Amino acid sequence: MRIVLVGPPGAGKGTQAERLTKTLSIPHVSTGDLFRANISQGTELGRLAKSIMDTGKLVPDEVTIAMVKDRLQHADTENGFLLDGFPRNTAQAVALDEILKEFGIALDGVLDLEVPEEEVVGRIAGRRLCRNDSQHIYHVIYKQPAAEGVCDECGGELYQRSDDSEETVRTRLEVYHTETEPIIDYYRKQGLVTTISALGTVDEVTERAIAALRENA
Ligand code: AP5
């Protein structure tokens, strides 16, 4: 199954992607995680990405598209993939269509996570990530680790993302409305979009997501 997951910052894309990709046995391809891996490895791409991510704006299309194309050529994507955080504007959506066409494949569905802005602000403010694995996601209220500041799964140190500051989150939300939301219409015209509510517990959202994908993708 080839899926795009879309939704505002803090909607729970990373949280749901980790669960959905386990259930569907497909890799989780997150552009945010790929950039963060480059940042922690100190690559040139990482340095460029960090300077932009800390402002809340988008990393240039050219480098982002090239990074995704490269990732989709790995053997593990043969049976599908879940894209999280990409595409993020119409130019990236058009580029993805071209890449998939070149590979002779197509998307099965786009899952749109809908959540009110006041909820995402609270989710982002309390988010903590594991230094060893950015798929280990916690929240100071909604998903507390057994020991404060320590990942339950691997013992890694938990930290707060530098782009989760109030000011940067405001820009990320603006960028989502102006640049990313239009891709929902772009995919709706292709009959690919299912919108679900991302409110409720993590388990409830996962159940809704799996039901939607079974029905529509
Ligand atoms: P990216 O890493 O993609 O961030 P984002 O889209 O802003 O999304 P988040 O990671 O903030 O949120 P999420 O929806 O994954 O929520 P999560 O599951 O963590 O992008 C970061 C930056 O990278 C961008 O600003 C840009 O600069 C750059 N970038 C990335 N992709 C790009 C692209 N394609 N082009 C150009 N630039 C790009 O959940 C949030 C919190 O809520 C967690 O604490 C979690 O525990 C909690 N939570 C989750 N679900 C629930 C629930 N149901 N109830 C209560 N709490 C919950």
Ligand code: ZN
């Ligand atoms: Zn961990």
